[in-house]
Amino acid sequence: MIGVAVTSLFYHHIEVALKKPFTGLGNVLAGIHFILMNVSVAGATWLLMLAGYTGGKALQPTQVGGLGITSPAQVHPLIAGYVEPIVYFIVALCVGLLAGGLGYVLTYLRVWSRS
Secondary structure: OHHHHHHHHHHHHHHHHOOOOOOHHHHHHHHHHHHHHHHHHHHHHHHHHHHHHHHHHHHOOHHHOOOOOOOHHHHHHHHHHHHHHHHHHHHHHHHHHHHHHHHHHHHHHHHHHHO
């Protein structure tokens, strides 16, 4: 959440404070940043919640609908399938952040060279 707010300050600084809109490649990179960052954060968060729910439910007694597992080591195989998709979301997040950073730098250098 804080990352989204901080990146919006960067975009606000360039477009509002410096009065130079993102155009061309900078605009494309900003769009990639926005989409990948938001989708990746939501996807990774949901998978982490689901893995936590799955593990927590497995540790509950069978009387309340759990699996009755008593050892956390037995839960690991149940949640292991969530690890790889979470990693893919995190990689996509990093790609989005790098695209946004590159777009910001390119736009800032364009603005700087014209002033």
